[in-house]
Amino acid sequence: MNEIEKDKKKGALIHQEFKLQAKTLEKAIINLNEQTSLVFEDIKGIPASASSTFYVDRPDNPMEELKTYLLTSAGNDKILFSGHMGCGKSTELNRFSVLPEIREKFFVIKYSISEILNIIDIDYIDFLLSFAAYLYIKASDAGISFTSGVLKRVEKWVNYSKADIEGFEDENKPVSLAKGIYNFFNRVSMILLRELALRDNVRKTIKRNINGLVSVINILVTYIDSKLENKELLIIIDDLEKIPDITKAEALFVNAGTYMTIPRCKIIYTVPIALYYSIKFKQLTGTFGNSFFLPNIKVREREGSGAIDPSGCMREFLKKRIDIKRIDKEAVELMIENSAGVPREFVRILRNSCVKAIAKGFDTIEIDTVRAVIADLRNEYERGLEKRHIDVLKAIASGEPVEDHNTLVELFHSKVVLEYLNDKRWTAINPIVKPLLK
DSSP, rough: OOOHHHHHHHHHHHHHHOSBBSSSHHHHHHHHTTTTOOOOSTTTTTTGGGGGGOOOOOOOOTTTHHHHHHHHOOSSEEEEEETTTTTTTTHHHHHHHTTTHHHHEEEEEEEEEGSSOOGGGOOOOOOOOHHHHHHHHHHHHTTOOOOHHHHHHHHHHHHHHHHHHHTTOOOOOOHHHHHHHHHHHHHHHHHHHHHHHHHHHHHHHHHHHHTHHHHHHHHHHHHHHHHHSSOOOEEEESSGGOOOOHHHHHHIIITTTHHHSSSSSEEEEEEHHHTTTTTHHHHHHHHOOOOEEEOOOOSOOGGGGGSSSSOOHHHHHHHTTBOOGBBHOOOOOOHHHHTOHHHHHHHHHHHHHHHHHHTTTTTSBOHHHHHHHHHHHHHHHHHHHHHHHHHHHHHHHTTTTOOOHHHHHHHHHHTSEEEEESEEEEEEEOOOTGGGOO
C-alpha cells in the first residue's frame, strides 16, 4: 500500500468514526469546542470536535496557491502564513500537511510551538533550540538513523553546551551516542517549556555559541534531506501567531529573522496578525520572502449590505455540526452575523447558546437565547477596551483616517477589527462590539 492509499484509508477511518450532525443540543456540544482544530489524520484520542468531516472550504482560500508555490519552487523557501485568531489557520495547515500531492513530494514535520515553548516569553534562542530538538526527535521517531559522523559532530556541540549550563543534570547511566543526544534534546525541551529558572542559564549558554547551534541545525537538515529518497523536507511551525506581545513577535521575526531563514529547507511560519498589520511587515517579507493570508469568511457585503452569508459557508459549517431544525431561523441569522465570519467565534456562539438553552430546559435555540449569549460576549470585549480603543473604533466607523496605528494593531489582534477580501481588502468592526460605540 503506497502513501496516497494509506492517506485515503486514514481519512475513511475518521469519517466512519464520527457522525456529522447532532440531533440534540446535548450531542451538539460534543461537536463544538472552540479550542480544537480539525485533524485530517487517523490520530488516536482526537476529540469528536476535531473530525475532518466538519471541514468546509471557503472563498478566497489561499491554500491552493500555497500548494502550487511549494510544488513548483526549487528553493529553500520561508513562507509566512497569517490570519485572524480563530479564522482556521491550524485547520488549513493540518489539512494541507496531509494532501496527497504534498505527501508525495515532501517529508512533512508539523508541530505547534506552544506545545514545546512558553509562548508568552519566547526568545529566538528558545526557538532555534526547540527547532533543532524537534527536528532530531521527529526524524529519529520516523526511523531515520544518523551516521556516527553526523552524531559525533552534533555530540561535540551537545557536550560543550551541557558542560556550560549551570544546574543542568544529565543521566549517569551509559547510553548510545544517538540516545544520548535524544535525551539531551528531550531534557532541554522540558527546560524551555517548564523550568523558568534554568531556562535563563540555557539561553545564556547557547547564545555564546549560537553559530554552533545554527551549524547543528543545518547538519541535521542536510542529512535528513539526503535520506528522503526523491522527497524534500518541509517543516510547518504552527501557533507562532499566538505570541501575545507585539514586541516579542518583532524581536523574533524582525530582529532575529535572519536566524529563522538559515535552515536549508522549506518552512511555513505562522505569524501574529498584529505583525502582519505592522509597518515592519514589509521588512519581514524582504527577509522571509512570500506571505499568504487566510481571510475571514464574508458574512455581509462591504458596508453591511446584501444577504447574510452570501457564500453559504457559515450555514454549511453549522449544518455539519447540528440539525438546523434545532435552531430558530432568526437565531441562525443572528449567530452568523455576529460571528463576523470567524469560525472559532461561530463555534463559541453556538456552543454557548446550546448550554444556555439546555440550562433553561429548552430543546431548541431561540433568538432570545442567542441575544443573551451575544450580550455576554459583548461584555467580555468591553472589559478590555480603553478610551483609546473606542476613539479608534469611532474613527473607523465614521470613515476617518486612524492615526493611532499601535492601538489599531491591538484591535486587529483581539478581533475587535476584522479584515475581509472582495476585489480588494476592507475592514469592519466586529458586530458584537459595534453597539458599544453608541
